[in-house]
Amino acid sequence: MHIAMVTSTSIPPEEGIGYYTYNLSKELKQRDHQVTIVTRGGLRGETKTYDGIKVERVTYVPAYPFHVDLHGAFVNRRLRALDPDIVHTHTPLTPVVDIDTPLVSTIHTSVVEDANETDSLTLGALAHRIVTYVTSKRMIAAQAESATELATVAHSVKDELADHFGLTDVHVVGNGVNISEFDGAEETDEQFGLFVGRLSYRKGIADLIDAWERLPEEQRVPLKIVGKGPLRKQLEERVSGTSLAEDISFLGHLPRADLVRLYQQATLFVVPSHYEGLPTVLLEAMAAKTAVVSTAVSGALDVIKDGKNGVLVPARAPEEMSKAILELLRHPEYRRNLAVRGRETVEREYTWNAVTDRYLDLYEASMNV
Known part of the structure; x- marks a missing residue:
């Protein structure tokens, strides 16, 4: 055909x-x-x-x-x-x-x-x-x-x-997603949060930055933002000159192999979108056995069962997002359980x-x- x-x-x-x-x-x-x-x-x-x-x-x-x-x-x-x-x-x-x-x-x-x-x-x-x-x-x-x-x-x-x-x-x-692409993760002791996507308004990245700023400084891990888009300069200016400047990095568009490695090594993955269809990045993070925090919008509701294979938070609610992120940072066993069940969900359905x-x-x- x-x-x-x-x-x-x-x-x-x-x-x-x-x-x-x-x-x-x-x-x-x-x-x-x-x-x-x-x-x-x-x-x-x-x-x-x-x-x-x-x-x-x-x-x-x-x-x-x-x-x-x-x-x-x-x-x-x-x-x-x-x-x-x-x-x-x-x-x-x-x-x-x-x-x-x-x-x-x-x-x-x-x-x-x-x-x-x-x-x-x-x-x-x-x-x-x-x-x-x-x-x-x-x-x-x-x-x-x-x-x-x-x-x-x-x-x-x-x-x-x-x-x-x-x-x-x-x-x-x-x-x-291609499940096998995310097998064989390299071990790392580094802890960091990860966002992947277009730097545009509806992706809710400003909410994510606000949520990161609310984390206690002693428990705040680096946040890596991957992607390009019209809001990059504005978002970089938001971070510059604040306590977040050393914690948040904007990496632009990455080669696929580098992106897969980040998915595998991230401590947690965040989808802060105001609206989505069914984001590929959500499924890719779950396939990489990385715990996911996502806003409760659109396609994420098809995939995530709150507290079982990921965490759902309201859209445009940086305080709630920050609490969910902190919960995962403080409880590694809970984080690992979410990650394992997330991978099982993708293997079964996506x-x-x-x-x-x-x-x-x-x-x-x-x-x-």
Whole structure:
């Protein structure tokens, strides 16, 4: 079977939906399916190959607010030339597919809730929020109309799609990780907390920094923040000149091997988001047998059973987050138990093998419509 994946994210991936698309593609290739990823390029398109997967970077012109529609003309022309058996789109901001081929669309977020958690404190940020909201909502509605099968990653997102778009026939397929990638951890005596993700408003990183500041100084361990994004300078300025300056480090984007090592060696992992679909980083930390503290939002509610395989805290509540972090730092046996059960949860429900099985069922159903 030839599957054309369509995404708006960079490949090789640097963030969650990119990793989702790429890892699913690799698993499908291992099962002898042909996969082509179609994504944004520059003014000139180009074709690259990564891990045996062909990546078509199609012409993209950032002419807001018409960028997605313009890109769509090039995407559809390329898809017609590829002539796949299935097209599989991954929102947000993927163009509407207009070819006579079965279409599966994975809607990773409802956009409505996502846009509500975007910084609108500056005129530029507000304009970006409005354009993203209007464009994405229109694209989701159009894709839902043309798709033969709809999927999403979490039950909370499925509920949002029903509330905001009236979509009820949506399959929850979940997210996945490569379990074996996190085996064989190196021993370390270093203690530190870890955050991995885009440095943007809805990720709640300012709340995490506030929570870290509330920790007693004698029990405060270093916090390593991995990722890049528009808030990096602002967050660094927040930390600079305070008692946190020696404790919190911003590491930017890291090579995959270095990131996996941090997952394995971290004392605890924190997901402070105001909104998420089902974050890959949450599952990766659990796969690495690292205890997790997460805000009780969206996909995290599908995965974490509070006090059993992780800890849930309210969003936008730095004081509650700080208490949960301190509890884990003070009680290593509790921390280890959460870590072991977290790994068991991922092994049972969130492997790429399981996710790919679900998608292959959807592909078959889509082709038989």
